[in-house]
Amino acid sequence: MVNILSLPRELRDEIYKHALHTPLDSSRSRLLQRARKRITRTPPPPPASTTSTTSTTATSPSPASPSTTPNETTPGYLHGEESIRYPLHTSLPPAFPLLQTSRQLRVEVLDALRRMGCVRYKIDIANREDKDVLYPTWVSIPLFTSRIDVLDVALRVRSGKTSSVCSVVGEDGEVEGPGREDKGDIFSGGLALLQRFVERGVFFLSKKKSEGLHVGVLAIDVDMGPSVPQAEANRKVDEVAESVEEWMLGTVDEPMDPESWVRYDRQLRFLAQRIERVRLGIGGVVRREWVMEEIVRRRDAVARETAEALEAERVVTDADAEDWVEDGIAYCGGCRMVHICCICWGESAWDR
Incomplete structure (x- = not known):
């Protein structure tokens, strides 16, 4: 039997290069892609119960309806996560076994990784618009590293049953009607998926956190399918880019409750610490970065400008206060500031 170390170094380097660029086995296996997990937040338990409020649902290849069972090993719940179907199987990188063979091979493989120049991860995400569901499937991972130069995301938007790199099973057996789990929104689901990755790595739901994982460029390329004209697809992506930028800067027109504002603000700042740049494109053409x-x-500057504008509004009439309260905003006579308010706080706390 030929030992790999007996081969010329040039040939070994070609083997390493091939292994580092080979797609994951799980991305080419229809069977492995069919098994998916859904994480949902179940209704609060009765006061006397101590049951966990986080549950998981495994989507198996069988047509049977999925069941929901508590799972205390699941690393919590993130807002919007119910729209994600996590893969139960993600293969190890093809080059990973070489790291475990000998010290010399480990050194040579890591050297080959450095000579690649750019560590690039690739993931395919199918989006079923008719069910508001995301199906992530890892395609290529050279090796597990704490620094990823480019995270390529192929986002394929379809209105019906999807096909991933090989095939993704649409959840035709999923419970419909009152027994079905509530769906989350795709935007929050995408943020949750991204947070899972930077927190816990490619396995998403690993109980062990990935310390210090950083991404140089998050490159999202949208594919809306052949049924959508290119001009319309470009327009839709540009509209999404505008909405995303408004959300990031905190200039969204739609009202947002304080709890959601704080949650999104923390999530954005956390992701900004781990991701340097974000690109959004379609068909390989970058539309926004x-x-x-x-x-x-810029977000902090917008917040300061808003606070200064509200602070400058010292004279508030009774009519203004009445209108503001109806819109979920109230003027406090104590601190002489305008605040977001909730009707359940009661009117006694506000000077109207």
Whole structure:
């Protein structure tokens, strides 16, 4: 039997290069892609119960309806996560076994990784618009590293049953009607998926956190399928880009409750610490790019300008106060500031 170390170094380097660029086995296996897990937040338990409020649902290849069972090993719940179907199987990188063979092979493989110049991860995400569901499937992972130069995301938007790199099973056996789990929104689900990755790595739901994982460029390329004309697809992506930028800067027109505002603000700042740039494109053409450090600075500037504008509004009439309360905003006579309010707080706390 030929030992790999007996081969010329040039030939070994070609083997390493091939292994580092080979797609994952799980991305080419229809069977492995069919098994998916859904995490949902179940209704609060009765006061006397101590049952966990986080549950998981495994989507198996069988047509039987999925069941929901508590799972205390699941690493919590993130807002919007019910729209994600996590893969139960993600293969190890093809080059990973070489690291475990000998010290010399480990050194040579890591050297080959450095000579690649750019560590690039690739993931396919199928989006079923008719069910508001995301199906992530890892395609290529050279090796597990704490620094990823480019995270390529192929986002395929379809209105019906999807097909991943090989095939993704649409949840035709999923419970419909009152027994079905509530769906989350795709935007929050995408943020949750991204947070899972930077927190816990490619396995998403690993109980062990990935310390210090950073992404240089998050490159999202949208594919809306042949049924959508290119001009319309470009317009839709541009509209999404505008909405995403408004959300990142905190200039969204739609009202947002304080709890959601704080949650999204923390999530954005956390992701901005781990991701340097975000690119959004379609068909390989970049439509918008953001530098996350700059986004945070602009967001803070918008918040300061808003606070200063409200602070400058010292004279408030009774009519103004009445209108503001109806819109979920109230003027406090104590601190002489305008605040977001909730009717359940009661009117006694506000000077009207």
